[in-house]
Amino acid sequence: MQLSRDDLKRAYRSMFTIRTFEERVDKEFALGNIPGFAHVYLGQEASGVGVCFDLTNDDYIGSTHRGHGHCIAKGCDVHGMMLEIMGKQGGLCGGKGGSMHIADMTKGMLGANAIVGGSPPIAVGAALTQKLKKTGRVAVAFSGDGASNQGTTFEALNMAVVLGVPAIFAFENNGYGEHTASSYAVGAPSIAERARSFGMPAEVVDGSDFFAVHQAMGRALERGRAGEGPYALEIVCSRFLGHFIGDPQAYRLPEELAQARGNDPIPRFRKGVTEAALLDDADLDAIESEVLAEVEDAVAKAMAAPRPDISTLETDVYVRY
Amino acid sequence: MSKKTYGQAINEALRGEMLRDPNVIIIGEDVAGGHGASGEPGGVGGVFGMTAGLYKEFGPERVLDTPISESAIIGAASGAAVTGMRPVAEIMFVDFVGVCFDQIYNQAAKFRYMFGGKAKTPMVIRTAIGAGFRGGAQHSQTLHPLFTMVPGLKVVIPSNAYDAKGLLISAIRDDDPVIFMESKVLYGQSMEVPDEAYRIPFGEANVVREGKDLTFVAFGAMVPRALAVAQTLAAEGISCEVIDPRTTSPLDEDTILESVAKTGRLVIIDESPPRCSLAADVGAMVADKGFRSLKAPIKAVTCPHTPVPFAPNLEDEYMPNPRRIEEAARAVLGYR
Numbered sequence A: 001m002q003l004s005r006d007d008l009k010r011a012y013r014s015m016f017t018i019r020t021f022e023e024r025v026d027k028e029f030a031l032g033n034i035p036g037f038a039h040v041y042l043g044q045e046a047s048g049v050g051v052c053f054d055l056t057n058d059d060y061i062g063s064t065h066r067g068h069g070h071c072i073a074k075g076c077d078v079h080g081m082m083l084e085i086m087g088k089q090g091g092l093c094g095g096k097g098g099s100m101h102i103a104d105m106t107k108g109m110l111g112a113n114a115i116v117g118g119s120p121p122i123a124v125g126a127a128l129t130q131k132l133k134k135t136g137r138v139a140v141a142f143s144g145d146g147a148s149n150q151g152t153t154f155e156a157l158n159m160a161v162v163l164g165v166p167a168i169f170a171f172e173n174n175g176y177g178e179h180t181a182s183s184y185a186v187g188a189p190s191i192a193e194r195a196r197s198f199g200m201p202a203e204v205v206d207g208s209d210f211f212a213v214h215q216a217m218g219r220a221l222e223r224g225r226a227g228e229g230p231y232a233l234e235i236v237c238s239r240f241l242g243h244f245i246g247d248p249q250a251y252r253l254p255e256e257l258a259q260a261r262g263n264d265p266i267p268r269f270r271k272g273v274t275e276a277a278l279l280d281d282a283d284l285d286a287i288e289s290e291v292l293a294e295v296e297d298a299v300a301k302a303m304a305a306p307r308p309d310i311s312t313l314e315t316d317v318y319v320r321y
Numbered sequence B: 001m002s003k004k005t006y007g008q009a010i011n012e013a014l015r016g017e018m019l020r021d022p023n024v025i026i027i028g029e030d031v032a033g034g035h036g037a038s039g040e041p042g043g044v045g046g047v048f049g050m051t052a053g054l055y056k057e058f059g060p061e062r063v064l065d066t067p068i069s070e071s072a073i074i075g076a077a078s079g080a081a082v083t084g085m086r087p088v089a090e091i092m093f094v095d096f097v098g099v100c101f102d103q104i105y106n107q108a109a110k111f112r113y114m115f116g117g118k119a120k121t122p123m124v125i126r127t128a129i130g131a132g133f134r135g136g137a138q139h140s141q142t143l144h145p146l147f148t149m150v151p152g153l154k155v156v157i158p159s160n161a162y163d164a165k166g167l168l169i170s171a172i173r174d175d176d177p178v179i180f181m182e183s184k185v186l187y188g189q190s191m192e193v194p195d196e197a198y199r200i201p202f203g204e205a206n207v208v209r210e211g212k213d214l215t216f217v218a219f220g221a222m223v224p225r226a227l228a229v230a231q232t233l234a235a236e237g238i239s240c241e242v243i244d245p246r247t248t249s250p251l252d253e254d255t256i257l258e259s260v261a262k263t264g265r266l267v268i269i270d271e272s273p274p275r276c277s278l279a280a281d282v283g284a285m286v287a288d289k290g291f292r293s294l295k296a297p298i299k300a301v302t303c304p305h306t307p308v309p310f311a312p313n314l315e316d317e318y319m320p321n322p323r324r325i326e327e328a329a330r331a332v333l334g335y336r
């Protein structure tokens, strides 16, 4: 599929927004401005953006504990996200969810998820709705390599095939589930192979290449929109930082850590589009300064915002005791 | 004897039992330290570091890193337990039992009775519980009532480092499945803990503070909170007794009833939504067996009937906090 100049700009803006947002989350966390813990998406930008690029607000995604990038790629408002992550009034979930539970139903974002393997079965259900209502829409479940080992994931893969629903399983293999390498914990030769054995097409994709992810997702979408059933992608990417912010990563060799940023999807995209004369540096620089200003503004507003009103503790439930 | 944290006490109990009994094995996510891509573990010892150093000392056959597959972790532990091992399985956060609950309450918990007393299932499930560290709705629950209502399970909630060590040793030597609930907010608390092994029997409450006007029954991380309020009230000449049941199953009913017989007033502090909580359970027990001792209605201080909220101010209000505990105590003391 040929991408227009505007498409390319939108892709870069989305990836650069994730990068800037996450670097800022990392920093604000270190400053003590973010309660609890947070998992950043640095290094995996091309995956989330490539997968979500052609999705509409009526297509659904289910995400993971490492969900900020998926939210941004699916169009969630960065102001609402920053408010949520800081636990402030006006956050996308009113401050009740936090980093691991950001959701926005108006954007087809069914929530980050703090339970590993939580999203795949939910995506099967969201895909079932699309099938029954004949919408031509799809539901994507993002999962990590670690989540690919969860029983809920196996059940969802099989049931998606049995029910013939337009679910797309996007496995982001960043080499680690917490501190344990996927080469140790995934018994099969590959996650894609495993998905294929359940009876769906699957492919391994270079997750640092936006175009590769976008094209593979195009094939998955074509099958889903045509009502032909589920699809799986194993998107191989790199987790630049630790599992959570502050993880000392003693389990990664120094050489490996040094290489973690070796295949950065953002400069790679920039180099690709400028060398092919599709966009020039000035276009990209302009996007960068807009994004930097937007994230700066989101942080400033979130810092200044009040905590949720205490009366909201007992709202959004059907009964009080 | 030396000063040890709650976490160190747990680590020491695990190590001591592994040295004593070669059948004791550890199984869970990242418990070895995390297998890095190089194939060698780095030494994390679980996300909370409770099993740190054990892989190095006991090797890969006794400290097993697993994939993120809780059903298989618990199922494998119970299968190993009925066939001669003594596994200590780790479910990182108790919130994750949702994905493996069948293996706990339909399988491990039932073997002994359902097989006519012919099976033993000596296994421990260690798991971190509790709110107060901004973990959000799926990393902050306690869920002890869920386990307490299942026949066949023993349920332990230590409130301090000394108890943590003695109770964990008892848990590992026990022939029934034991849920061992570790309060995240207590991991760093320290006190004097003996270096040698000792056991604290299940079903024996600890009278943490003696008093005559009011009985507080509190569980896990709520014990220090009850003590703090008892301290505040003592300054006004009000004498509170604080009871830590230490195990919710079996429950030491006698110690609670004896205390209420003395004070006539009961406030139960339970970090749990109110319905079907331990507060409801202990309250009902005392209303039944201790009715004549009561001078005032029993009060429960619990969480609201909601998931755990993320925003710090909401979470602080969600938990039974000193203000709410004190209010309940004053209401009971002032009852006419």
Ligand SMILES: Cc1ncc(C[n+]2csc(CCOP(=O)(O)OP(=O)(O)O)c2C)c(N)n1
Residues within 6 Å of the ligand: A039, A064, A065, A066, A114, A115, A116, A117, A143, A144, A145, A146, A147, A148, A174, A176, A177, A178, A239, A243, B029, B068, B070, B092, B096, B099
């Ligand atoms: C059911 C469940 N088990 C364990 C955890 C703890 N946990 C959170 S993230 C994580 C690792 C997930 O690895 P992966 O799926 O590869 O995602 P990544 O962190 O690499 O994005 C683990 C074990 C959890 N949240 N839920």
Ligand SMILES: [Mg+2]
Residues within 6 Å of the ligand: A144, A145, A146, A172, A173, A174, A175, A176, A177, A178
């Ligand atoms: Mg991973």
